Amino acid sequence: MTAGPSVPVGPVARERRPTLYFLREIRSFAPVHLDTEVDMTRIGALRAAALAEGRRSSWLSYVLFAAGRALAAHPEANAAIGGRVRPRVARSASVNGKFTMDHTTNGQRVVLSAVVPDLQTASLEEIQRQVDHYTGGDAEQLPEFAGARLLRRLPWVLGEAAYRARVRPLRGRAAAVGTVAVTSLSHRAVDGFHSVGGTTVTIGLGRITDRPVVRDGAVTVAPVMRLNLTFDHRVIDGAEAADLLTDLKRLLEEFEDEPARPGGTNDVGELKQFVLAHTRGQKVAGHEAVLARIRDDADGEGSWAAEWTRSAKRLELEGRLLDACRHYSMARFPFVDGAVRRRALEETVRTFDEWRRADPDIERLEVELPNGRVAAWATGMSDGVRRPLLIVSGGIVTVKEQWGPTLAAIRRLGMAGIVTEMPGVGENTLPYDRDAWRMLPGLLDHVADRADVADSYALALSFSGHLALRAALDDRRIRGVLTAGAPVSGFFTDRDWQAALPRITVDTLAHLMDRKPDAALEELREWALRPEQLAALDIPVRYVACARDEIIPNSDVSLLRAHVRDFRSLLHDDVHGAPAHSVETQLWLIRSLLGIRGGNVPAALTIGLLYRLARLRGGAAG
CATH class of the missing domain: 3.30.559.10 (Chloramphenicol acetyltransferase-like domain)
Structure with a gap:
């Protein structure tokens, strides 16, 4: 055969x-x-x-x-x-x-x-x-x-x-x-x-x-x-x-390429009010002129996204890439709710990517985690000298490119740095849910061979501060948390407080959670940190609070003060984000980081002096 x-x-x-x-x-x-x-x-x-x-x-x-x-x-x-x-x-x-x-x-x-x-x-x-x-x-x-x-x-x-x-x-x-x-x-x-x-x-x-x-x-x-x-x-x-x-x-x-809905979906007055903390704190040049031209939140001339985008394009033509990036990021504020803001987000990433190419030590990270992908910008990563790590993240309306320029300052402090976004914000595709805090250990695992992640710190502002506190309970590599205006407990559980929250805050949370507003607020009740959890934190926690904060209740700061063993705070007579005290806030947080880590005495003395001068000028009560 x-x-x-x-x-x-x-x-x-x-x-x-x-x-x-x-x-x-x-x-x-x-x-x-x-x-x-x-x-x-x-x-x-x-x-x-x-x-x-x-x-x-x-x-x-x-x-x-x-x-x-x-x-x-x-x-x-x-x-x-x-x-x-x-x-x-x-x-x-x-x-x-x-x-x-x-x-x-x-x-x-x-x-x-x-x-x-x-x-x-x-x-x-x-x-x-x-x-x-x-x-x-x-x-x-x-x-x-x-x-x-x-x-x-x-x-x-x-x-x-x-x-x-x-x-x-x-x-x-x-x-x-x-x-x-x-x-x-x-x-x-x-x-x-x-x-x-x-x-x-x-x-x-x-x-x-x-x-x-x-x-x-x-x-x-x-x-x-x-x-x-x-x-x-x-x-x-x-x-x-x-x-x-x-x-x-x-x-x-019967095809019709229908026009944009008149007036848009956001309250322009609220947008202008709450964007100020970002425009001032992050030195967004010329923001007053742009805000003066905005009449509505639709898609045409005089609308929120169109006017910020027009300004960004002009700045880009002038070669001012970082300023253009900041204006694009304002165009997608508070979150991507359609094609125009989606495009603005893409332009934010693109212009920052072009700007950072002048600094060979700033690199892009893309971290695949079980539930999605985290994008970040990083500095000081090395296979030779493994430096202590500082992770920087903002709140529910802030993209990582807004914090990108801090990477050079982090490097000057002798640290490796990562700036990233909260789940659901910007390029971060992780779901914003009760387990969103697991993003931070995932980032530490990703760079464990390039940074000293056993000596890590989180500069986590607003809602990302809540994630950092929760992550620190499970991950001992996080040696300190520095935050401003972070929700802890009452924000998640106090129905009366929630009833008075700004619409922009509720709408943004609902968008990130992919829920209707009422359902989103109800689900948040499970996210509150309990007193016994706060008492279990054996790391320094530094917190910037605002006496007239319309988003975070004062009870959350009181709870931290009562239960966290190593807790210090700075109190501003201001609204959420402390738009009138951005310089003092930044200097106090840097000084606090240096105090937690120890060493670098000249830098600590310089920052301390600058902070005291800024405080005298701004009238903060600490």
């Missing part, structure tokens, strides 16, 4: 591993398929008119735009399900659209995906810009595909575990994989197909081809697309899915 020809057998290419992880993860889905036909005459005419004006929009972008509006009208479908023994459903306030792309990597043809956030408010132009960014960029260089590149490199078992940790947590799933998926094979002779994209609803696009249609009782020829919808029967039923598909068909056939 003659043996047949040998059949080559080998391992699956590494480039295909993320696809296999994905296919294993969606085996629990219960897919049901629907389809319809869409007359694309109107969109075809709009595309032709835009092209004549030099603007190109893909069919995909139009579908993403319409999907955002359709899912926003069907919140039951804009959800995710998890848990096998006790299933739970998470409904997202934002419609995040995942779309797939065909890429060739190392000779292997693979599928990559990207997520466009806030489709329900994004303009067609913004959606197209993001589609072009992902489809036209180098998949081996784009930072957004770093996770996929890591999955290819990891051993199979670790890669699959990392993928599960990324996509399974319900609270982070909307950011990780989107709430609706759109996939297209319209570039080939495919009329229609059904796919499961890992979201409750997946939309499949076939080719657009001329077909007979009936209009006003007569048969004519029109460009028609087969529109396929697959839904997870565990989350919604067929009637809801049919209504969704019908609305999507109508939105496409």
Whole structure:
């Protein structure tokens, strides 16, 4: 008997591993398929008119735009399900659209995906810009595909575990994989197909081809697309899915790139009031002139994001990159709630990245943790001399680039430094929940071979101060916490106090937690630090408080003073953030850090003298 020809057998290419992880993860889905036909005459005419004006929009972008509006009208479908023994459903306030792309990597043809956030408010132009960014960029260089590149490199078992940790947590799933998926094979002779994209609803696009249609009782020829919808029967039923598909068909056939909502969603008076602590404390040049031009929080001239962005672009043209970065960061204040602020955040990161290139010792860190990714800027990291570490972070409205310039000062103190953001803020994709404090030990683990993390300190302002105090209870590597205006207990539990909180604070917390405001405040009750926990802190805690703080109750400072063994505070007669005392606050915190660590006597004496002069000038009562 003659043996047949040998059949080559080998391992699956590494480039295909993320696809296999994905296919294993969606085996629990219960897919049901629907389809319809869409007359694309109107969109075809709009595309032709835009092209004549030099603007190109893909069919995909139009579908993403319409999907955002359709899912926003069907919140039951804009959800995710998890848990096998006790299933739970998470409904997202934002419609995040995942779309797939065909890429060739190392000779292997693979599928990559990207997520466009806030489709329900994004303009067609913004959606197209993001589609072009992902489809036209180098998949081996784009930072957004770093996770996929890591999955290819990891051993199979670790890669699959990392993928599960990324996509399974319900609270982070909307950011990780989107709430609706759109996939297209319209570039080939495919009329229609059904796919499961890992979201409750997946939309499949076939080719657009001329077909007979009936209009006003007569048969004519029109460009028609087969529109396929697959839904997870565990989350919604067929009637809801049919209504969704019908609305999507109508939105496409009657397409309107609707204008921004007049007036926006934020109270401009509150925005101007609460941004002052940031503009003054972080030396945002020319902020008075910008604020004077702002009339509303919509998207056009005179709006919050537009005027800050216009000022930032002017500063960038003048070569003032750091000032431009600060103005872009103000444009996305208080949080990203749509395409315009999303763009401002991206420009914040870009301009800071360009500015920091003049300092070779400032580097970017990207830390993959079980529930998401933390981005940070760092200095003083070395495989040779391992320096004590200072982690700097702000509150619920502050991005890391606003603290970036402090890295040079940290280095002059002989320390390594990291500036980062709270979970849910800026580029940080971790969920802001009861376990958000675990981010800090995760950062320490990441740089343990490049810094002396056993001698670490947290300069954690506002809400990140709460995370630092909680982390210090479990992680003995944190040797001291310095904070200002940090919530501890009463903020989380006092219903009367919560009822008087500024709207901007409640809305921002609800956004970070992906909850409605009332639900967010109720969930916060579980986050309060108890007296016995504070008594267990055996590290120095330094706290800057404000007598007229409208966000943090004075009872929280009293609780710290009563139970923390090594506690000192500075009290300003000011509102939250101490906008009138920013210099004293900064000098007092630096002096406190030097006092905790010891040594560096000349620096301590200099800072102490500067602080006393500033205090005399500012009238702080310590």
